[in-house]
Amino acid sequence: MEFKVMKKVLEANDHLAADVRALLQEHGICMFNMISSAGAGKTSLLEKSLPLLKEKYRIGIIEGDLETDRDAMRLKSLELPMVLLNTQGACHLDSQSILNALKELPLNDLDLVFVENVGNLVCPAEFDIGENAKIALFSTPEGEDKPMKYPLLFRQASLLVLNKVDLCPVLDFQKDAFLDDVYKLNPQIDLIECSVKQGLGIDLWIDWLEKKQKDACALGGVR
Amino acid sequence: MPCKPYRLELSPSGKNFFHLGPSFKKNIDKDLLITDELVLAGLNMHEMSLAKNIVQDLLTLMEREKLRCLESATLHVGALRQVEKSMLVFAFESLCKESPIEGTKLLIEYLPCKMHCRGCESTFEVQEQCYICPHCEGIDLEYIQGKELIIESIEGKR
Numbered sequence: 001m002e003f004k005v006m007k008k009v010l011e012a013n014d015h016l017a018a019d020v021r022a023l024l025q026e027h028g029i030c031m032f033n034m035i036s037s038a039g040a041g042k043t044s045l046l047e048k049s050l051p052l053l054k055e056k057y058r059i060g061i062i063e064g065d066l067e068t069d070r071d072a073m074r075l076k077s078l079e080l081p082m083v084l085l086n087t088q089g090a091c092h093l094d095s096q097s098i099l100n101a102l103k104e105l106p107l108n109d110l111d112l113v114f115v116e117n118v119g120n121l122v123c124p125a126e127f128d129i130g131e132n133a134k135i136a137l138f139s140t141p142e143g144e145d146k147p148m149k150y151p152l153l154f155r156q157a158s159l160l161v162l163n164k165v166d167l168c169p170v171l172d173f174q175k176d177a178f179l180d181d182v183y184k185l186n187p188q189i190d191l192i193e194c195s196v197k198q199g200l201g202i203d204l205w206i207d208w209l210e211k212k213q214k215d216a217c218a219l220g221g222v223r
Numbered sequence: 224m225p226c227k228p229y230r231l232e233l234s235p236s237g238k239n240f241f242h243l244g245p246s247f248k249k250n251i252d253k254d255l256l257i258t259d260e261l262v263l264a265g266l267n268m269h270e271m272s273l274a275k276n277i278v279q280d281l282l283t284l285m286e287r288e289k290l291r292c293l294e295s296a297t298l299h300v301g302a303l304r305q306v307e308k309s310m311l312v313f314a315f316e317s318l319c320k321e322s323p324i325e326g327t328k329l330l331i332e333y334l335p336c337k338m339h340c341r342g343c344e345s346t347f348e349v350q351e352q353c354y355i356c357p358h359c360e361g362i363d364l365e366y367i368q369g370k371e372l373i374i375e376s377i378e379g380k381r
Contacts, residue, residue, distance in 0.1 A: 001381065003288055007374040009276045009298075091269060122305055123269045151352050152303050184353040187362035 013127055016095030020102065020130025027107040029060075030216045031115060032209070033129055035153060036137035038119030041163040043071045044196045045137065046114060049206055050078050057111040057213070062101045064093045064118045071116065081105050092123035095130055112213060121146070125153035132216050133158040136189075140164045140171050144178035147185055154185040159192065159208060166195040270307060273372065274314035280374055281324055290379035295328040297378075301371040302336045302349070336369030 008014070024031055034042050050059060061082040063072045072084045083101040085093060093115065105113070115131065117124040125134070136157035138146070141164060147154045154160065160182060168175060182189060192208060194201025277298065285293050300306045308331050315329045336349035342361030349369065355362055 002376055002378045003284075004376050005284055005374050007280050007284065009273060009280060009372040009374060012276070090272065092272065123272060126269070126272075126304070148352055150305070152305055155303060155354070184351075184355060187355055 010127070013095050016099055017128040017130040020095055020098055023099070023102055023107070024113075024130065024132070027110065028217075029107065029110050029113055030213045031113040031131045032212075033115045033117060033124070033131035033134045034137060035117045035121070035124045035134060035157070036119060036139070037121050037142055040119070040137045040139040040142065041196050042116050042119070042137055043074055045161065045163065045194075045202075045205070046075060046116065047078070048196050048199065049202055050075075050080065050114075052202070052206060053112070053209065054078065054080065056210075058109055060105045060107075060110045060113045062093075062098065062105075062113060062115045064097075064116055066090075066118055081110070087118055091118055091120050092127050093117050093129055094127050098129045112209070121150040121153050125150070125156050133212055135159045135161065137161045137163055140167050140173040144174040144181075147178065147181040151185055154182055154189065157186070157189060158212070159190045161201075161205060162191065162193045163196055165193045165200065166198050269305070270310040271314045271318075273306065274311055274318050277315060277329070277374065278318045278322070278324065281327065281377065282322070284374070284377055285323065285379065288377070288379070289381055290377075291381060293324050293327045293377060293379040295330055295378045297330045297332060297375045299332050299334055299371045299373045299375045301334050301369040303369045304372055306331070306372075332375070334368050334371055337367040338364040338369075339367050340364055 020031075034046075036042050046061070050061075053059060059080050061075060061078075061080055062085060063075065063082060064085045064087060065071055066087055068086075069084055072082060075082060083104045085097050085101055087093065087097075098115065102113070115129065134153075134157045136153050136159070138160060140162070162175075162178075165175075167173070179191070182191070190208060192201050192204045194205060196202070277296070281293060281296055284290075311331065312329055319325045319327060337346060338349060338354065338356075339346050340356035340359060340361045341363040342356060343359040345356065345358045346367060347357055350357075354364060356364065
């Protein structure tokens, strides 16, 4: 006997993502979900930009890592409220984990929350965690051919930060081909080129975050 | 499976700021044990997460429909989901072992990406991952199909 069921497989996660959105809205918080491969520079970008951003905004961090507290230790000197999620082998953060983590943060005293997802281009793109924006961070050593191999992330992200652009000449990174592919995949994605190490593009990154936070306010998503 | 949060204490004096979770090879999930072999096979990944969700859903559906056995389940997978069929089937079958749905066949049907262009109101199937309208070069598009991950139907006996 056949039964039509039409059951969405990630429905439970999607419901919890809606709970996360409601919680963020209630507290007037804008949350960014940072996704990249391991080693693209998520932690470095936060290390470089949060000292500037924290002058103006009250910031919390949710740090996702397979194992170890190394990234969290690196960000500790920022003296910002932070929750570490060790996924113990799981390749992404899901809404339930984020919900649990948010409850550990002083939500009444925050404007922005940065989620540093587990280093992975596939799974984190798949799981909605209730964020205001997904941010894809990509670094030039990964090669210009990757967007077409990991289309979902580039489709889902609002912003693409291309890091380590200072290495383009050394790596022979074909930036035009890269940008063509990104444009085909997502013609509406924003792009920032940066070199965290050299401090290039950090101002643009901060501008983008501020604009996103303002947009969220204007939409009533954030007070 | 949600992971447990560990609060990071910011007291400057403390040395051990937070606890680390137990080793990932331990019992990660109370309902579905991921064995060492599977973790070592690198399968605690994308398809494994999806397979876990599918198994849980099927067990729930089986109970809801009062089925005593489940022969097959048909899954609709949108092209954007990046699901590798053989990986998903392997993960699924591994998780089903010694459960009420051991032996259930997982049938996977891929659905191509289809978009609607708000500019010229046309509908097209995405070719070579290009999300630009082939008719008017518009970029204001909406999904008609391509992100599905749905258990479309199940076949079983009451």
